[in-house]
Amino acid sequence: MNMLGKIALVTGATRGIGKAIAGRLKAAGAELVVTGRDQALLQAWEDQGALAIRADVTQVQEVNDLIEATIRHFGQLDVVVNNAGVTQDGLLMRMSDADWNKVLATNLTGVFHVCRAAIRPMLKQRQGKIVNISSVIGVIGNPGQTNYAASKAGVIGFSKALAKEVAGRNILVNVVAPGYIESEMTRALTEEQRHKIVQMIPLGRTGQGDDVASLVHFLVSEANGYITGQTIHCDGGLVI
Numbered sequence: 001m002n003m004l005g006k007i008a009l010v011t012g013a014t015r016g017i018g019k020a021i022a023g024r025l026k027a028a029g030a031e032l033v034v035t036g037r038d039q040a041l042l043q044a045w046e047d048q049g050a051l052a053i054r055a056d057v058t059q060v061q062e063v064n065d066l067i068e069a070t071i072r073h074f075g076q077l078d079v080v081v082n083n084a085g086v087t088q089d090g091l092l093m094r095m096s097d098a099d100w101n102k103v104l105a106t107n108l109t110g111v112f113h114v115c116r117a118a119i120r121p122m123l124k125q126r127q128g129k130i131v132n133i134s135s136v137i138g139v140i141g142n143p144g145q146t147n148y149a150a151s152k153a154g155v156i157g158f159s160k161a162l163a164k165e166v167a168g169r170n171i172l173v174n175v176v177a178p179g180y181i182e183s184e185m186t187r188a189l190t191e192e193q194r195h196k197i198v199q200m201i202p203l204g205r206t207g208q209g210d211d212v213a214s215l216v217h218f219l220v221s222e223a224n225g226y227i228t229g230q231t232i233h234c235d236g237g238l239v240i
């Protein structure tokens with residue numbers, strides 16, 4: 001699972017799960033390209049030797065520029081982890097167009113923007129690994145999260161189609177669907193909501209960013225040569 005000589009792009013790497021994934025790939029020897037919108041947090045990555053580029057995944061030009069800058073700097077792109085994501089919860093009857101559009105634009109259209117730009121160099125290289133971060137909510141649903149569930153289910157369908165499209169060029173596309181992972185996104189829940197969720201998790205505890213990072217690391221490493229188009233849950237058994 002050595003990543004020496006591999007160029008890996010992680011979106012939404014400024015915090016939470018994305019930060020853990022980027023840290024894991026860097027520790028395994030990968031050269032990192034990290035994105036997000038928080039300039040101060042990106043600077044911290046640059047100080048650690050990563051190529052840190054501010055890019056909003058909803059903005060097609062910013063994403064195209066990001067991939068161009070990566071190729072200009074490193075000459076190749078081997079791994080892409082689409083992790084950037086947001087929630088904007090609310091019951092459907094009261095959900096505004098803005099709340100719907102923001103979540104779809106970030107979680108689904110953002111993945112489309114990044115994959116479309118990134119597969120061009122990968123097709124030329126005749127190799128590449130893509131992992132898109134979905135969520136168990138995209139599989140089982142959740143009241144108050146119709147927008148989020150739709151976006152994350154969309155990522156699963158999108159990834160299966162893309163996996164078939166690019167398999168002939170040895171590009172593997174998989175999805176990781178985390179359950180309840182400690183991060184700023186889940187910190188918004190009340191202690192009571194948190195307690196209820198933990199009761200539903202067979203392993204009896206919430207997950208950490210590193211739990212997701214280990215799985216992503218395996219999927220994008222040379223250890224994985226034959227898994228593509230799959231959605232793997234990292235959820236302590238929540239979905240079984």
Ligand SMILES: NC(=O)c1ccc[n+]([C@@H]2O[C@H](COP(=O)([O-])OP(=O)(O)OC[C@H]3O[C@@H](n4cnc5c(N)ncnc54)[C@H](OP(=O)(O)O)[C@@H]3O)[C@@H](O)[C@H]2O)c1
Pocket residue numbers: 011012013014015016017018035036037038039041055056057058083084085086106133134135136177178179180181182183184185186
């Ligand atoms: N935590 C969980 O329990 C859980 C469960 C299932 C799935 N997930 C998924 O895992 C991923 C990471 O979640 P997290 O819990 O680590 O969330 P988080 O702590 O809120 O971090 C989200 C990351 O996404 C970035 N981001 C958001 N909008 C962006 C945009 N438009 N363009 C570029 N970057 C953007 C943020 O960076 P900036 O603020 O710097 O832009 C940040 O680095 C998400 O896709 C989420 O849906 C999380």
